[in-house]
Amino acid sequence: MIRYAWITSRRELLWFPAALAGLFVVIAWMLPHPHVRFTIARGYLGFFVPLLAGISAAYAVLDDPALELRFSTRVRHVSTLLTRLGILLGVQAACALVFQLAAAAMGIDLSPLGGLAAIQRAWLVPTMGLAATGLFGSLASAQCATGAFVASAVWLVQILMKGWILANGPRTYLFMGVLEPGRADLRASQLALSLASVALLAGSWWLLRRQERYL
Amino acid sequence: MIEIAGLSKAFGRATALRDVNLDIGPGMFGLLGPNGAGKTTLMRILAGIVHPTVGSIRIAGNDLGTEAGKRATKAILGYLPQELGMYPELTAAQLVDYMAILKGLHDRVQRRKRVREVLEMVALHDVADRRIKSFSGGMKRRVGIAQALVNDPRLLIVDEPTAGLDPEERIRFRNLLVSLAGDRTVILSTHIVEDIGQTCRDLAVLGRGRVLFRGSPAELAGIAQGHVWTVTRPRLDEPQPGTTIVSMLHLADAVQYRLVGSWADPDPSAAPTPPSLEDGYVRLMQSRT
Numbered sequence: 001m002i003r004y005a006w007i008t009s010r011r012e013l014l015w016f017p018a019a020l021a022g023l024f025v026v027i028a029w030m031l032p033h034p035h036v037r038f039t040i041a042r043g044y045l046g047f048f049v050p051l052l053a054g055i056s057a058a059y060a061v062l063d064d065p066a067l068e069l070r071f072s073t074r075v076r077h078v079s080t081l082l083t084r085l086g087i088l089l090g091v092q093a094a095c096a097l098v099f100q101l102a103a104a105a106m107g108i109d110l111s112p113l114g115g116l117a118a119i120q121r122a123w124l125v126p127t128m129g130l131a132a133t134g135l136f137g138s139l140a141s142a143q144c145a146t147g148a149f150v151a152s153a154v155w156l157v158q159i160l161m162k163g164w165i166l167a168n169g170p171r172t173y174l175f176m177g178v179l180e181p182g183r184a185d186l187r188a189s190q191l192a193l194s195l196a197s198v199a200l201l202a203g204s205w206w207l208l209r210r211q212e213r214y215l
Numbered sequence: 216m217i218e219i220a221g222l223s224k225a226f227g228r229a230t231a232l233r234d235v236n237l238d239i240g241p242g243m244f245g246l247l248g249p250n251g252a253g254k255t256t257l258m259r260i261l262a263g264i265v266h267p268t269v270g271s272i273r274i275a276g277n278d279l280g281t282e283a284g285k286r287a288t289k290a291i292l293g294y295l296p297q298e299l300g301m302y303p304e305l306t307a308a309q310l311v312d313y314m315a316i317l318k319g320l321h322d323r324v325q326r327r328k329r330v331r332e333v334l335e336m337v338a339l340h341d342v343a344d345r346r347i348k349s350f351s352g353g354m355k356r357r358v359g360i361a362q363a364l365v366n367d368p369r370l371l372i373v374d375e376p377t378a379g380l381d382p383e384e385r386i387r388f389r390n391l392l393v394s395l396a397g398d399r400t401v402i403l404s405t406h407i408v409e410d411i412g413q414t415c416r417d418l419a420v421l422g423r424g425r426v427l428f429r430g431s432p433a434e435l436a437g438i439a440q441g442h443v444w445t446v447t448r449p450r451l452d453e454p455q456p457g458t459t460i461v462s463m464l465h466l467a468d469a470v471q472y473r474l475v476g477s478w479a480d481p482d483p484s485a486a487p488t489p490p491s492l493e494d495g496y497v498r499l500m501q502s503r504t
Contacts, residue, residue: 004313008302065300069362071264072294073317074286212265 021095046178054130054151122177132200139207222270245415293363303348314362353384439490439498
């Protein structure tokens with residue numbers, strides 16, 4: 001099943017993340033200053049991996065030409081959801097990890113973000129959050145493009161209103177791991193965001209069960 | 216095999232099906248009706264994809280209103296939707312194999328054997344390793360049938376399967392469906408009267424979400440008995456208002472019309488004509504409008 005889920009996924013969902021990671025590696029390699037290199041690496045991991053995951057997730061389930069055939073089988077909705085989402089998150093994770101290896105090879109120091117686990121949480125938590133947002137948005141509206149728009153809007157608002165969100169609801173700030181890695185409430189924020197992602201995934205599963213909306 | 220009682224389906228304010236009651240046994244069953252009659256909605260409900268608003272459906276003893284009944288029904292179901300979406304980059308064998316996995320055939324050896332069998336049944340075994348994007352419309356439809364058959368279903372639902380096919384492909388496809396019927400229940404939904412006439416002994420006609428007729432093709436044709444005429448008139452001379460022209464044949468200096476309808480005082484030149492299935496269908500629709 002995983003093999004077919006892989007080969008029936010849209011090709012751009014697979015090659016575009018790899019191409020973007022490659023682009024950031026090239027940019028970081030071309031810039032000599034260590035601080036700028038770190039900023040580029042942090043920008044890729046903390047902002048662009050989550051954004052791409054959010055947009056991709058909006059298309060992951062509904063953008064399937066054989067959706068009606070799939071609905072006529074006994075495959076459980078949770079299986080559909082996890083398989084499709086798992087593939088794109090797997091691609092994003094692979095790109096993020098390969099990028100970190102490339103960054104290490106270029107001498108980019110990511111330690112300002114914390115230890116190895118903290119670095120992974122810094123990109124993984126917002127990636128899960130925006131992926132769940134994009135997926136939920138597409139299923140709630142029965143439109144892939146709407147889901148992608150919602151994920152992108154959340155991403156933009158989080159960047160533009162950083163100060164206000166950190167002052168009024170710091171636990172909802174997606175990019176705390178990369179922008180404020182030293183904050184005392186970082187772990188609490190990441191836990192809250194992870195729970196919110198799980199809630200959105202559960203909501204997506206509930207929505208997908210109303211399958212006639214998507215035909 | 217299938218018992219449908221008091222079935223209605225509404226999408227918001229639009230009602231697609233109204234109080235549908237049908238019992239369907241083994242063999243070919245035709246579901247006929249104009250576009251928008253509710254055929255696809257009924258097919259999707261029977262396939263467990265769309266939920267009815269009210270009413271009950273039992274398929275092979277399984278209550279489609281329960282999750283367990285729906286899953287049990289899907290285990291014995293083969294479904295070919297009207298808009299057959301496929302993965303163009305897959306080969307025919309890969310697509311059928313993928314659908315077999317989704318239908319729960321997990322034993323790889325058994326599955327591969329079954330994939331070969333169904334591709335042979337639809338005469339696609341020679342092109343099994345060709346990508347679907349290189350197939351004609353008829354070949355894609357046959358891949359659709361192959362995936363529907365891969366779990367050896369007791370119930371096969373095919374929705375408008377011959378739409379867009381050339382005459383040769385249509386005939387081949389109809390013959391294939393008849394050969395598959397046997398002990399299975401095959402529900403053929405279409406707006407093409409000829410497809411039903413050539414394949415089914417039992418049929419229903421849907422119109423505006425209601426069952427307008429239930430019976431055999433001969434009984435449907437019989438509805439137009441005494442209401443079909445052949446009349447030849449000069450060109451541009453319009454035939455009797457209130458009747459429907461079901462065919463026109465241009466002759467040397469006149470046009471031969473085949474008319475269906477109520478004609479209280481027929482023209483002396485009008486010859487009463489034995490009704491066909493299409494005449495019966497047209498007459499049924501006239502009486503309902």
